Amino acid sequence: MNGPPAPSPRGLYLVTPDEPDTTQLLRRVDAVLGEATWLQYRNKAASADLRREQAAALRKRCSAAGVPLIVNDDLDLARAVGADGLHLGEDDGDPAAARAALGVDAIIGVSCYDDLARAARATAAGASYLAFGAFFPTRSKTAARRAGPELLGAAARWGLPRVAIGGITADNAGPLVEAGADLIAVIGGVFEAGDPAAAARSLRRCFDAPGAT
Ligand SMILES: Cc1ncc(COP(=O)(O)OP(=O)(O)O)c(N)n1
Ligand SMILES: Cc1nc(C(=O)O)sc1CCOP(=O)(O)O
Numbered sequence: 001m002n003g004p005p006a007p008s009p010r011g012l013y014l015v016t017p018d019e020p021d022t023t024q025l026l027r028r029v030d031a032v033l034g035e036a037t038w039l040q041y042r043n044k045a046a047s048a049d050l051r052r053e054q055a056a057a058l059r060k061r062c063s064a065a066g067v068p069l070i071v072n073d074d075l076d077l078a079r080a081v082g083a084d085g086l087h088l089g090e091d092d093g094d095p096a097a098a099r100a101a102l103g104v105d106a107i108i109g110v111s112c113y114d115d116l117a118r119a120a121r122a123t124a125a126g127a128s129y130l131a132f133g134a135f136f137p138t139r140s141k142t143a144a145r146r147a148g149p150e151l152l153g154a155a156a157r158w159g160l161p162r163v164a165i166g167g168i169t170a171d172n173a174g175p176l177v178e179a180g181a182d183l184i185a186v187i188g189g190v191f192e193a194g195d196p197a198a199a200a201r202s203l204r205r206c207f208d209a210p211g212a213t
């Protein structure tokens with residue numbers, strides 16, 4: 001029997017920093033994982049071997065915490081570690097092929113930047129969520145395109161969770177949640193904060209009472 005539709009995921013979507021030391025990475029993630037709805041493993045500076053080691057270690061942490069693990073860019077790595085999902089940008093492969101490879105239950109995210117036509121195509125290809133950004137200047141990605149909050153409202157038409165990313169902190173997240181973001185994806189606003197646990201908690205609380213930040 002079919003029950004009611006599952007509620008859309010909401011909250012803090014943590015994305016890992018380029019941390020070369022796996023022990024340090026786990027220590028940094030452990031401090032904040034309890035506040036996360038999802039965790040993305042992203043390391044743009046690591047070798048394939050190190051990414052495999054780190055993704056496998058995070059697989060165990062996320063399973064223990066009940067937090068879905070999403071791997072950035074790399075379908076083979078997502079499959080190898082049994083990740084719950086995969087995030088794909090414009091240079092990372094075809095979302096439809098990823099859906100076919102990972103199955104109906106996989107969380108497949110697609111970067112849409114500031115481009116609603118791209119969001120329409122991603123939806124048709126079987127995306128699970130649509131990511132827009134960058135909403136603010138970011139030090140975590142070079143040449144990030146800029147997006148405005150109106151995109152989040154416009155993207156409601158596809159009925160998929162909308163993710164906002166790029167330079168987001170607890171101080172600037174509120175208007176994005178009010179504009180329709182279901183998840184706020186953050187690297188520096190948590191992992192570069194003086195107190196990462198407090199920063200993660202503040203970001204998560206933006207979803208306790210939308211509009212009250
Ligand atoms: C949630 C989320 N949104 C956007 C991105 C960026 O993806 P992409 O444009 O492929 O850039 P890289 O992250 O690969 O540098 C993301 N990773 N996660
Ligand atoms: C990985 C990434 N993608 C972006 C996009 O706009 O698609 S912005 C970005 C960097 C996010 O890191 P921070 O929270 O430190 O700004």
Ligand SMILES: [Mg+2]
Nearest residue numbers: 073088089092
């Ligand atoms: Mg990518």
